[in-house]
Amino acid sequence: MKIYDDLKPLESRLWLIEVTIIVCFTILCCSFWYLQVLRSEYYRTLSEENRIREAVIPAPRGLVLDRENRILVENRPSFSIVLQRESITDLAQTLENIRRVPFLDITAVLARLNKYRGLPSFVPIIIKEDVGPAEVAFIEARRLELPELAVKVEFKRYYRDTAATSHILGYVNEINESQLHYPAYKSLRPGDLVGQAGIEKRYDSLLRGVDGRAREVVNSRGRKIAELDRTEPIPGHTLVLTVDTELMKVLEEAMRGKVGSAVVLDARSGELLAMVSMPAYDPNAFAGHFSREDWSSILLDPNHPLQNRAIHNLYSPGSVFKLTVALAALQEGVITPSTAFFCPGYVSVYGHTFHCNKAGGHGAMDLKSAIVNSCNVYFYQVGKKLGIERIAKYAHLLGFGEPTGVDLPGEEPGLIPDPEWKKRVHGADWYGGETISVAIGQGSLLVSPMQMAYHAALVATSGSTFRPHLLRSYADSNGQVYPHEVTEGRRSLAIDNQYFDTVRKAMWGVVNQGGTGYRAAVQGHDVCGKTGTVQLASKTNIRNPKAPPSELAVHSWFIGFAPLDAPEIAVAVFIEHGGAGGEAAAPIARVAFETYFALHDRSKASS
Amino acid sequence: MIDRKLLVNLDWLLLLSVLLLASIGVGLVASASQSLTPHYAQRQAAWCIIGLVSMLVAMSIDYHRLIDRAVLFYLPIVAALVYLIIFGRIISGAQSWIVIGSARFQPSEFAKVTVALMLAKYFADFRQNIVSRRELGTVAWIVGIPLLLTAAQPDLGTAATLFPLAGAALILAGTRFKWLVAIGLFGILFCFASWGLFLKDYQKARIVSFLTPEADPRGSGYHSIQSRIAVGSGGFYGKGYKQGSQSSLEFLPARHTDFVFSVLAEEEGFIGTISVLGLYSLLLFRGFRTARHARDRSGMYLAACLTTLLAFHIIINIGMVAGLLPITGIPVPFLSYGGSFLLVTFTSIGLIMNVRIRRTVN
Structure with a gap:
């Protein structure tokens, strides 16, 4: 037996295995060099992203x-x-x-x-x-x-x-x-x-x-x-x-069951004291991530509770517009306060017969009695003398035809028609009969309750009010208070104060001298106002073409301010299907005036 | 038992690298199992001591006597594997374990050493320079039986580790290149066949995800990607011991067993990986040196086969950690937690040392 085997051939074959392993180890070293040295930044970022969540x-x-x-x-x-x-x-x-x-x-x-x-x-x-x-x-x-x-x-x-x-x-x-x-x-x-x-x-x-x-x-x-x-x-x-919750609650209660809106402004500052649009809805239904059961009932309600009728809906102004026509005519010298027309109950202009709201006629009318009685015939004559361009000019000055700028989203601008607009939109010429309609607040005129309230404040203060606004001030989490000053909206109206006085006195008569607005009178406070009736069903609510059966009844406007001498608040109320001559709107305005003075007296007493 | 003269030839470098690697292993298992309830590091240390004892035992008995009795080791292991196939499912959920009292053993791990002994025995007197079909057939039987039994558990990873044993033995014995190619092809064929025969869906998913890991980053490619992120984010110097976020925040799978090397790479960086790869190289180099200087053929076969076996584990596992190879469940020697495997690794080192200390005839 050999002491040592001859293992030479095996040793050379052993090399084959060793070389294979050396190659594998080299590959491993290279891949670690690649991962840990060349690409380490990349993988470090990945590992941070792995473990850190924001x-x-x-x-x-x-x-x-x-x-x-x-x-x-x-x-x-x-x-x-x-x-x-x-x-x-x-x-x-x-x-x-x-x-x-x-x-x-x-x-x-x-x-x-x-x-x-x-x-x-x-x-x-x-x-x-x-x-x-x-x-x-x-x-x-x-x-x-x-x-x-x-x-x-x-x-x-x-x-x-x-x-x-x-x-x-x-x-x-x-x-x-x-x-x-x-x-x-x-x-x-x-x-x-x-x-x-x-x-x-x-x-x-x-x-x-x-x-x-x-x-x-x-x-x-x-x-x-x-x-x-x-x-x-x-x-x-x-x-x-700027709103007063107490006033809002009382107004809401007064308007419950009705469809319409009421706007109450501080006539001096343009601060919005109350704004109610009916029907209302419960914003809590939307507050979460889910839709609540009553969500769809809100959306499907034919009266569209989500609409803010004070700024989203446009209506014909009706007789309220007569104030604008009166002021325009006085300033333009077309009439004086004592100019009189005889009202036989109708008048024929431009080949048409236009009727007054009183079948038998009002008889002889000067400007004040024409406003107090809301005589159409008087204003047909005045309108014809003024012409549409001048009416439109003063309507813009007095708050119509453009958004008031109230700090709420989606305010509609409304519409003051003139020949240029007619040409542009309808491609037709203006005809004289339209001016006669516009003079009593009918025709293509469209205004919002917010504009009406602003208009009332402008008339009450001879144009020295500010645009309606809701934000009074805001404070950050450190308690730093930032007042929100509104300085726009005051207008130098190019209308003499005396003419405003004439119209304001007439408005006082509307409420207190047996005029159409007697339902708004408040004992001890000089409430001034003007009623309006909107007859055209199809144009009353541009967003609600599907009129319910009661659509046949007329809509009711009331705008006003109080007191006469130093106006503090201005009010506009619109009630859909509320009856003629401020039948439904004027009592709501009275509630607003009463409540305002009651709250005002209370706070005066307490301070 | 050990003649003091034998210690003259003791491979101190091999012993040093083994002790260093085992200590690093305990440290890594401690870091990787921070958030786990059992004290894996203590158990690992205990297994290392048991492993050292079994290494001494494997060293002390002359390897010739062991090789002569190889069949006595081989047959009980095969019997145990058969037993597992039949009763494994019934005894416990894990089919690769045999439970005796409170101890659990994986016969498939011990099959590795016994197959090496059998091969050494078979080729001890083989003096031609080229194997014939007869030798090929015998090797196929010796390796094939435990391989198929393990694959059927199914534990493909452990089964695959028997291939390099056969490969090493056949290369040493001298095999025609075309035969080696054929064996390689057979190995590949085996993988494809096992796809249909043995592979579970999760194993198939692993292989698919290895080929396209980014396709489903939250799915089965997840582990491969997380391991690569762990390795890459370690950078050159590493994040520091027990500071690896990938490991401590449980992004790494099997981090104290199969992916323990990722923990090393993340916490100790490129310096750590290269150092440990260096220690492995030293270990393997000493192993092959032992084979080269062995006193006889049986010693050479035994040392070469066992060293190749260790090299195979190291390359497959670390290749998996680096994202070069699919996830197979093959542990890395001395670092991965696991009693049976540690015991087998230490025993293998003991047998290599056994060959070394008995290289001179006295």
Whole structure:
């Protein structure tokens, strides 16, 4: 037996194995060089992204107060039931568990799950919103049996005096697809809440605040392990509005059951003291992520409660427009206060016979008695002398034909017709008979209740009021108050004060000397006003062509101010199908005047 | 038992690299299992001590005596594998474990050493320079039986580790290039066949995800991507011991077993990976040196086969960590947590040392 084997051939073949292994090791070293040296920055970023998540801390939305600092909108805690998908081990079992919860609807839950299936699994999905204490207790007591379900607290908008304030405040809702592209909403993401109407929309950027951010370390299942740093949210501004909740509530009560709107302005400053549009709606129905049951009933209501009739709807001004014609005629020297016309009950102009509102005629009329009695024949004559261009010029001066600039979204500009407009829109020439219609507030004229209230304030103050506005001041979270000064809207009207005086005295007569507006009279206060009747059903509401049966009845206007000597408030009321001559509108205005003076006297007494 | 003269030839460098790697392993398991409840690091340390004892035992008995009795080791292992196929499912959920009292063993791990002993025994007296079909057939039987039994568990990773044993033995014995190519092709064919025969859906998903890991980053490609992120984000110097976010925040799968090398790469950086690769190179270099200087053929076969086996584990596992190879479940020697595998690794080192200390005839 050989002591040593001859292993030379084997040794050379051993090399084959060793070389293979050396090659493999070289490849390994190269790949680690590549991953850990050349590409380490890239992978370091990936590992940071893996472990660091940015969580949004929602900023509380600002409160909204009325002029007496009474809360109109606040945030209240709302409890939602969420499904934590990362805790689901067996989906079938989870669904079976959910089916056993009496207040959860399995089809709704499945729909929500499907809608949000793209979200990462650590994001809980809300399956039931706004649950009560009983439901919260039910879920909390079954943590062991229902580990996938949890209760989440969110802050939701809560609107207090919903019917009275719904159209002023508006509502918030999830941002929609097209809004995401607006530059103003650049920082928002799907699912964020934004103001969709009213003050909530107009001052969204003030109310919204700035969301905070927390950078937190999460594990592979997305569970928070630690917090790296955080930026606290900056709460939204608190808005103080010019409105008086008490006045709004009384007005809302007076108008309940009617369709229309009422606007009350501080005649001196243009501050909006009250604005009610009926029917109202409950903004709380929109406040969340889900649609509540009453949501669709709001949308389908034939009276369109979402419409703010004070600025969104346009109506013919009716006889109220006679004030404009009177002022224009006085300033232009077409008539003097003592110019008289005889009213036989009708007049023939431009080959047509136009009737007065009193069949037998009013007899001899000077300007004041023509306004007090709302005599059509008088104004047919005046209108014919003035001509449409001059009527249109003064109508614009007195607040019509363009938005008042009130700080609410979607205000309609209205329409003051003239030959140029007729040519442009209808491609036809103006004919004289149209001027006669316009002179008594009929024809193509369209105005909004907001414009009417502004108009009343302009007449009351000889043009020295300011544009209607709602925001009085706002305060940031540090308590710094920023007053909101409105300096526009005051007009040097190129109308002599004496002519305003003439018209104002006539308006006093309308209410207090057996005129058409007697229903607005308030004992001890010199209420001035003018009524209006809108006869044309089809033009009364451009947004509501499907007229209900009662459409046959005429619509009712009343505008006015008080007191005569030093006007404090200006009022405009419009009631759809409210009857002729301010039948339904004037009593609402009286409520506004009465309430204003009662509140005013009370606050004077207390101070 | 060990003649003191034998210690003259003891491979101190091999012993040093083994001790260093085992210590690093305990440290890595401690870091990787921070958030896990059992004290894996302590268990790993305990297994290392048991492994060292079994290494000494494997060293002390003359390897000739072991090789002579190779069949006595081989047959019980095959029997155990058969037993597992029949009763494995019934005894416990895991089919690759045999439970005796409180101890659990993986016979497929021990099959690796016994197959090496069998091959060494078979080729001890083979003096031609080229193998014939007869030898090929015998090797196929020796390796094939435990391989198929393990593959049927199914534990394809462990089964695959028997291929390099056969490969190493056949290369040493002298095999025509075309035969080697044929064996390689057979290996590939085996993989394709097992796709239909043995592979579970999750295993198929692993292979698909290896080919296109970014296609479904939250799905089965996830582990491969997370491992690469762990390795790459370690950078040159690493994030520091126990500072690896990928590991401590549980982004890494099987981080104390199959992906323990990712933890090393993340926490100790390129310096750490190169150092450990260096230690492995030293270990393998000493192993092949032992084979080259072995006293006889059986010693050479034994040392070469076992060293190749270790090299195979290292390359496949680290290749997987680097994202070069699919996820197979093959652990890395000395670093991965796992008792049976540690025991087998230490025993293999013991047998290599056994060959080394008995290289001179006294």
